Amino acid sequence: MSVVPADVLPGSALAMEEPAACAAELGPRARLWPSLAAVYRAQLSRARVARIPLLFVATFQSIGIMILMRGVVDDGAEAQAVVAGSSVLVVAFVALNLLAQYFGQLRASGGLDHYATLPVPPAAVVLGAAGAYASFTVPGTVVTAVFGCVLFGLPMAHLWILMAVIPLAGAALAGLGAALGLLAPRPELATLLGQLGMSAALLLGVLPADRMPEVVRFTRDLLPSTYGVEAFARTFGPRPDWAFVLGDLAVCGVVGVVSLAVATWAYRRAAVR
Secondary structure, eight states: OOOOOGGGSTTOHHHHHHHHHHHTOOOOOOOHHHHHHHHHHHHHHHHHHHHHHHHHHHHHHHHHHHHHHHTTSOTTHHHHHHHHHHHHHHHIIIIIIIHHHHHHHHHHTTHHHHHHHSSOOHHHHHHHHHHHHHHTHHHHHHHHHHHHHHHHTOOOTTGGGHHHHHHHHHHHHHHHHHHHHHHOSSHHHHHHHHHHHHHHHHHHHHSOGGGSOHHHHHHHHHSTHHHHHHHHHHTTSSSOOHHHHHHHHHHHHHHHHHHHHHHHHHHHHHHTO
């Protein structure tokens, strides 16, 4: 008569425990960057058809503003401000206005519940959507800047600065738009806030700062897009002060990080309700 340990018997509870424990193990948590890339591609393909007509509207709106301002402002610093402000206005229209509407509607329709069930970090959802919307601003911003330079006779030697202005100003405005859409209690209010933000970018960004009252200038300094406008406008001079340009871009970057962090917090807050 031999003694066999209970854990090697086929039908024993101990023999069944190990496979059950292995089956209960969860997979590794989704990492931020692969999740961000997946959300970005999904948002880009989703918005490609629906948002392209609106991008044309944003571009034509900025070009129309420059044509109207051509007979009002003088050459020099005022022309530089108009071209820079009109170019960044395309970014504000898409990244701020449309993103606020998108997240407002997503929250109202229960679309956040879908993202909450996926193993995707909240930051990936916010950053992916913000990056996709900001990407649509690149063609319109470049076309607006080139048209403005031709219209006002400005040099195009430093238009490459748009490679930094678009993502940094886009991040700041997209984070603000996402936060407005996620924090607004109703989608109608999110749309209103997005429209007001775009109107502020229009009035405070396109009009020359020298003609504004002191109180309005202070309000202008609080708008994230202002620093993208200033950075772009400084490059039209014969000898741009690159220290100030980098300083304005750094402010855009810091505001972008803060606004995207606030939008991520707002997403977590809205998703658990």
